[in-house]
Structure formats: structure tokens, C-alpha cells
Amino acid sequence: METLIEFFSFKYPNIKYVLFGSVLLAVSSAIVGCFTFLKKKALVGDVVSHAVLPGICLGYLFSTNTLGLTDKNPIILLLGAFATGWLSIVVIDNIVKKTKLKEDTANGLALSVFFGIGILLMTFIQKQGGSSQSGLDSFLFGKAASLVGEDLIVFAVISVILMIAVLFLFKEFTLISFDTAFATAIGFPVKGLNLALTTLTVLAVVTGIQAVGVVLMAAMLITPAAAARFWTDDLRKMIIIAAVFGAFSGTAGAYISYIAPSMPTGPWIVMILSIIALASFFFSPGKGILFKILKRRRIQKLILEENILKLFFQLGEKGKDFREPRTIDEITHKRAFKLQQLNKGLQTLKRQGYLIDSGKGWKLTEEGFVKGKRVLKLHRLWEVYLTQYLRIAPDHVHDDAERIEHIITPELEKKLEMLLEFPDRDPHESEIPY
Amino acid sequence: MNEQIENAAVEIHDLSVSYDRKPVLWGIDLTIPEGSLVGIVGPNGAGKSTLIKAVMGLIPLNSGYAKIFGKDLDDSRHQVSYVPQRESVDWDFPTSAKEVVLMGRYKKIGLFRRPRKADVDVAMSALESVGMTPFANRQISQLSGGQQQRVFLARALAQQADVYFMDEPFAGVDAATEKAIFNILKEMSTQGKTVIVVHHDLQSVGKYFDWLILLNLRLVASGKTENVFKRELLEEAYGGKLTLLSEVGELIKKEEFPGREK
Numbered sequence: 133m134e135t136l137i138e139f140f141s142f143k144y145p146n147i148k149y150v151l152f153g154s155v156l157l158a159v160s161s162a163i164v165g166c167f168t169f170l171k172k173k174a175l176v177g178d179v180v181s182h183a184v185l186p187g188i189c190l191g192y193l194f195s196t197n198t199l200g201l202t203d204k205n206p207i208i209l210l211l212g213a214f215a216t217g218w219l220s221i222v223v224i225d226n227i228v229k230k231t232k233l234k235e236d237t238a239n240g241l242a243l244s245v246f247f248g249i250g251i252l253l254m255t256f257i258q259k260q261g262g263s264s265q266s267g268l269d270s271f272l273f274g275k276a277a278s279l280v281g282e283d284l285i286v287f288a289v290i291s292v293i294l295m296i297a298v299l300f301l302f303k304e305f306t307l308i309s310f311d312t313a314f315a316t317a318i319g320f321p322v323k324g325l326n327l328a329l330t331t332l333t334v335l336a337v338v339t340g341i342q343a344v345g346v347v348l349m350a351a352m353l354i355t356p357a358a359a360a361r362f363w364t365d366d367l368r369k370m371i372i373i374a375a376v377f378g379a380f381s382g383t384a385g386a387y388i389s390y391i392a393p394s395m396p397t398g399p400w401i402v403m404i405l406s407i408i409a410l411a412s413f414f415f416s417p418g419k420g421i422l423f424k425i426l427k428r429r430r431i432q433k434l435i436l437e438e439n440i441l442k443l444f445f446q447l448g449e450k451g452k453d454f455r456e457p458r459t460i461d462e463i464t465h466k467r468a469f470k471l472q473q474l475n476k477g478l479q480t481l482k483r484q485g486y487l488i489d490s491g492k493g494w495k496l497t498e499e500g501f502v503k504g505k506r507v508l509k510l511h512r513l514w515e516v517y518l519t520q521y522l523r524i525a526p527d528h529v530h531d532d533a534e535r536i537e538h539i540i541t542p543e544l545e546k547k548l549e550m551l552l553e554f555p556d557r558d559p560h561e562s563e564i565p566y
Numbered sequence: 567m568n569e570q571i572e573n574a575a576v577e578i579h580d581l582s583v584s585y586d587r588k589p590v591l592w593g594i595d596l597t598i599p600e601g602s603l604v605g606i607v608g609p610n611g612a613g614k615s616t617l618i619k620a621v622m623g624l625i626p627l628n629s630g631y632a633k634i635f636g637k638d639l640d641d642s643r644h645q646v647s648y649v650p651q652r653e654s655v656d657w658d659f660p661t662s663a664k665e666v667v668l669m670g671r672y673k674k675i676g677l678f679r680r681p682r683k684a685d686v687d688v689a690m691s692a693l694e695s696v697g698m699t700p701f702a703n704r705q706i707s708q709l710s711g712g713q714q715q716r717v718f719l720a721r722a723l724a725q726q727a728d729v730y731f732m733d734e735p736f737a738g739v740d741a742a743t744e745k746a747i748f749n750i751l752k753e754m755s756t757q758g759k760t761v762i763v764v765h766h767d768l769q770s771v772g773k774y775f776d777w778l779i780l781l782n783l784r785l786v787a788s789g790k791t792e793n794v795f796k797r798e799l800l801e802e803a804y805g806g807k808l809t810l811l812s813e814v815g816e817l818i819k820k821e822e823f824p825g826r827e828k
Contacts, residue, residue, distance in 0.1 A: 316623065367661055
């Protein structure tokens with residue numbers, strides 16, 4: 133707790149730089165990443181982040197050899213990064229347009245060639261020596277802790293540009309992500325807008341690279357968007373959620389590296405983003421895996437209960453003694469329930485007021501009787517429907533009806549009855565109860 | 567059989583188009599009268615969709631031009647609406663039916679600006695005319711194929727254009743939706759709008775359209791339905807490709823022959 137207060141009191145300027153730097157870059161890449169994600173260009177982020185490396189090295193060489201600076205100038209490095217990052221996208225577009233190669237191949241080519249050149253240049257610089265080259269390899273894996281006030285200003289400016297651009301071009305970016313043909317047809321400058329979006333992507337990558345490095349940068353773009361997509365079907369909310377995820381992981385990453393100085397900030401930001409994404413994948417309502425599993429469980433339970441009630445009704449059909457008590461043996465003799473499941477189902481139905489445990493056996497309540505009758509009616513009506521309308525042989529309709537009887541809504545039930553005109557008998561000559 | 571008229575809503579002149587260097591439309595010449603409901607009909611791969619994409623400027627032309635009310639497309643975009651094939655977009659996109667229809671207003675709203683209240687009103691009434699008001703806020707992946715098609719139609723209506731190009735609006739919809747969509751198109755043409763529809767169901771052609779364009783890589787016929795919907799013309803359009811034409815096309819692709827001389 134103490135460290136938390138100390139952390140947020142910004143006693144040390146260094147903490148402030150790292151914190152704000154991490155948050156700014158995580159938020160801006162999350163926002164731009166939403167469109168990259170929706171345009172299905174997830175790999176482009178990876179290519180660009182690797183392709184900025186030669187630019188950084190060239191920027192370094194330019195500032196030390198040509199300008200004769202002794203210290204590396206962040207702005208020149210970023211300009212170099214921006215140039216080669218952007219060039220890689222132009223290369224990809226041209227490969228796809230002018231050759232038979234598909235986009236995945238073009239991405240793979242651009243990534244490895246640009247990154248290869250980058251490593252080449254970096255090795256050259258390191259062999260050359262020099263006092264200021266020491267920090268260069270931090271671009272490879274990132275070093276948020278090395279952020280200084282000057283970097284922060286550059287970050288802030290770029291982030292603000294990104295956010296304003298997305299705010300003003302939200303409608304345009306949405307349209308070109310959803311329906312490019314329509315955007316072209318109404319005369320929107322699609323090429324220009326794509327160019328703007330690409331530029332923003334490269335900007336976001338260039339900003340983030342110093343903190344998380346080329347290798348992890350793609351995760352900063354795509355992970356927040358992918359996670360946010362699980363929580364909403366509204367693009368506006370999705371962008372906000374992605375930004376919040378970004379901000380949270382930026383803060384958490386900076387905090388972790390503060391309390392444990394041996395922990396790197398950038399990788400921790402990515403780790404936390406990944407945890408958020410995994411959690412979204414499992415736990416988000418509606419789309420999450422857990423939600424789907426629970427839903428399936430609930431349906432299976434419902435089917436079991438309805439089948440038990442139906443069975444009680446069937447047992448009474450012969451002697452018209454629907455409400456008589458039945459023993460477990462009688463029940464399992466008629467239908468092969470698993471004993472454990474049957475007991476569970478019976479208990480639930482008792483709790484819900486559909487069955488009573490009479491001592492001599494289980495029997496239907498009035499409500500249970502009505503419900504069991506309905507399920508059996510639907511079963512037999514569906515069999516009639518299948519034989520009449522789909523011309524399926526009577527001996528093939530039972531299994532299908534076993535499923536459908538549980539899903540038919542009261543509205544569909546009415547429609548079915550009207551359509552078939554309340555038939556008395558199913559295809560197997562059993563009476564249909566109304 | 568090619569009926570040419572004066573003061574056409576759409577005029578296509580000597581239009582040729584290639585895909586991946588292979589010519590798919592050869593020298594199309596035709597006119598379409600204002601206020602007509604037009605069917606573009608032909609076998610698979612005849613270039614029906616390509617024709618309207620070419621007119622909308624979505625693919626480059628080898629030669630020729632298309633004019634809307636005598637003007638170039640760039641001067642008449644506000645009068646033209648385009649409905650792409652339903653499968654051309656990802657319906658998993660995080661947006662609602664209303665937002666998609668609102669896209670029909672984007673041209674009028676202009677760049678950088680947000681939709682105004684009035685634009686939302688237009689979008690909502692467009693949704694109403696296709697019977698989709700109850701689904702306005704539904705995420706688009708939760709709509710049936712027919713409903714998605716109606717959303718696209720509503721987006722076109724929201725454009726308040728004069729000429730509508732629709733790429734297979736009846737594809738993958740049930741009979742009831744097809745009838746509903748047809749009634750809307752009919753109503754539009756009664757109001758003087760020109761509606762051009764790529765269609766592939768010959769059964770309904772005679773009933774649906776008052777102007778017909780028969781296509782198979784070249785123009786087979788264009789004119790009033792009663793004059794074009796004839797056995798010999800249909801046989802010409804559907805009776806197999808012109809072998810020599812196809813072979814020349816393949817050759818152009820193989821030899822990487824340029825589309826234009828210059």
C-alpha cells in the first residue's frame with residue numbers, strides 16, 4: 133500500500149516519465165489498433181514494428197556521422213523509424229498489387245527483409261563503437277525505464293495527434309474499415325484515408341517502440357482491440373474499452389517495474405494486456421467461453437427436467453392415471469436415465485413444484501402435469517410436421533423431435549398447431565394431448 | 567437489339583474492362599431511360615457485377631466512359647447510389663443496423679463532420695420503409711440474410727439518390743423478403759428513380775423489370791423487356807461463351823498484354 137501511494141505521489145520525476153509514457157503509448161496504440169484489427173490487418177502492426185529498426189539505426193548514423201552529434205537525438209531517430217516503417221507498408225501494398233503474391237507472403241517478406249537490414253545496421257554500429265550507441269539496442273526489446281522528460285513530450289504530442297485524428301476521422305475510418313467499395317462509390321478519398329490510417333498506425337508503433345521494443349509492439353496494437361471486441365458490439369464503446377485496457381496495463385506495467393526494479397516495464401504491459409485478453413476470452417458475458425459453457429449446461433439441465441416430466445405423463449397415458457406415484461424402477465425401466473442425473477433432476481423438479489415425493493414414489497403436481505403434457509404434445513406435433521411438410525419417413529422423425537420439443541416457444545407452438553390444424557394422432561398413432 | 571434513347575439517365579459508351587489483365591467486358595454501349603426498373607441478366611461470369619462496378623468507378627476502365635444524366639461520375643455522385651453484394655462486407659463488424667444506414671448520409675454530411683439529428687431522422691425513416699425499424703439497434707451479425715439485405719437497401723434509400731445500382735439484392739433472401747424488396751424497388755421507380763439491378767433468376771425477369779440488359783462478356787441486347795426477353799436473344803446470351811473471344815482474353819492475360827496501347 134505504501135509503495136502504491138509513493139508511486140502515485142510522483143515524488144521522483146523518473147517514475148512520472150515512465151508512468152505517463154507507458155500510459156500514453158498504450159492508449160494511443162490501443163485506439164489505432166482497433167481499426168487495424170477491424171481491417172483484418174493484425175500482421176501489419178508486426179511488420180511495421182520490425183521495419184522501424186533500420187530507420188532507427190539510419191537515424192543514429194545520420195545524427196552521429198553526418199551531423200556530428202555526440203548524443204542520440206530522439207526526434208531524428210523517430211523520424212528515421214517513421215520513414216522505414218511507412219516504407220514497409222508501401223512495399224507490402226505494391227507487392228500485393230503488382231505480383232501474384234498474396235498479402236501474408238508480402239507481410240512475411242517485408243518483415244524479415246526490413247528487420248534483417250535493421251539488425252545488420254545495428255551490428256555495424258555496435259562494432260563501430262562510440263559512447264552513445266549503448267542505448268540503441270533498447271529499441272529491440274524496449275526499455276521504458278530509460279524514458280526521460282524529452283521523450284515524454286514527443287510521446288504526448290504524438291498521442292494527442294493520434295487521438296484528435298481518430299476523433300475527427302472516426303466516421304471515415306469506420307466506413308473504410310467496414311465497406312471500402314461503398315466508401316469509394318460515394319466519392320470519399322479512400323486512398324487518402326487509408327494513407328492517414330496507415331500513418332497513424334506507424335506513428336503509434338514508432339511511439340511505442342522505445343518502451344516495449346519491436347518484438348512486442350504488435351501486441352500493443354492488436355491485443356486491446358481483440359479483448360475489447362468481446363465486451364461490446366458498438367465500435368465507439370470498443371475503442372473506449374480498448375483505451376481503458378491500454379491505460380490500465382500501462383499503469384500496472386510501470387508500477388510493477390517500480391516495486392520490483394528488476395522487472396521490465398514493456399514486457400509487463402504486454403503480459404497484463406494478454407491476461408486481460410485471456411480473461412475477456414473466457415469470462416465476457418455473451419461471447420466468452422465460460423458464458424457459453426454455462427448456457428449449454430443450463431440447456432442440458434432443462435432438457436433433462438422436461439424429459440422427466442414428459443416421462444411421468446407417458447407413464448400415465450395407458451391407464452389415464454397421470455398423477456399416480458412412480459418408483460425409480462418404473463422410470464428407469466421406461467427410459468434409460470443415468471441414475472445420478474435422474475435423482476438430481478427429480479430433486480430440482482421437487483424444488484420447483486412440479487413433482488412431489490409421496491413416500492410411495494414420485495408423482496406429478498398439477499403444474500408438472502401441464503408441463504409434461506406440453507412437452508409430449510410438442511414432440512408429437514413436430515413428428516407430424518416432419519412427416520407432412522418435410523416428407524420424412526415416420527420411423528426417422530423421433531430423434532429430431534427429441535431435440536426440437538425443448539426449443540419451441542409458445543408463439544411457435546401456436547403457429548404449429550394452426551398449421552397442422554390440431555391433429556389427433558402422431559405418425560405412430562399415439563394420441564396428441566391438448 | 568440495342569435500343570438507344572435520348573436524355574438517358576445512364577449512358578455507357580464503348581466500355582471495356584479487364585480483371586487481372588483478362589478482358590471481361592468488351593465494348594459495352596447502352597443507354598438507360600430515367601425512371602425505369604432495369605435488370606442486368608446473363609450467365610455466371612458474364613460480367614454483370616463488373617459492369618456496375620465499372621460504372622461506379624470501383625475498377626479501372628480499359629476504354630470508354632459512363633455518364634449519369636450526361637455528367638461524369640465525379641460530378642454526379644450525389645445522384646448515384648451503389649448497393650454492393652451482401653457478402654462483400656464482414657457482418658461481424660461492431661456496428662448496428664442504424665449506423666450502417668447512416669453511412670448512406672456520409673456523402674451529404676461531408677468529411678470530418680458528425681451526423682446531424684436530421685441525418686438520423688432520414689436513416690430511421692429509410693429503415694422504416696424497408697420494415698426494419700424494430701431492428702435499428704441490433705448488431706448487424708444478429709440479422710438474417712434477408713434483413714441484412716434490407717439494411718443495405720435502407721442505406722441506399724438514405725442516400726436520396728436518383729440512380730441506384732444494386733448488385734444482386736435478391737441473392738440469398740427468402741421469397742417473402744424478395745417480394746418486399748421488389749415492391750420497394752417498384753415504388754422507387756414509380757417515383758421516377760432509375761433502379762438498375764444485377765439479377766440471375768430468369769423466372770422473375772419478365773415480371774420484375776421494364777428494361778432489360780442481356781450480357782455475356784459483350785452486350786447481347788438492351789431495351790424494353792418485351793423486346794429483349796426473347797428466346798433467340800436469351801439463347802445468344804446463355805448459349806455458351808464465344809469461344810474465340812474467351813481464347814483471345816486468356817491470351818491477353820498470359821502474354822501480359824497491356825490494356826491500353828499507351
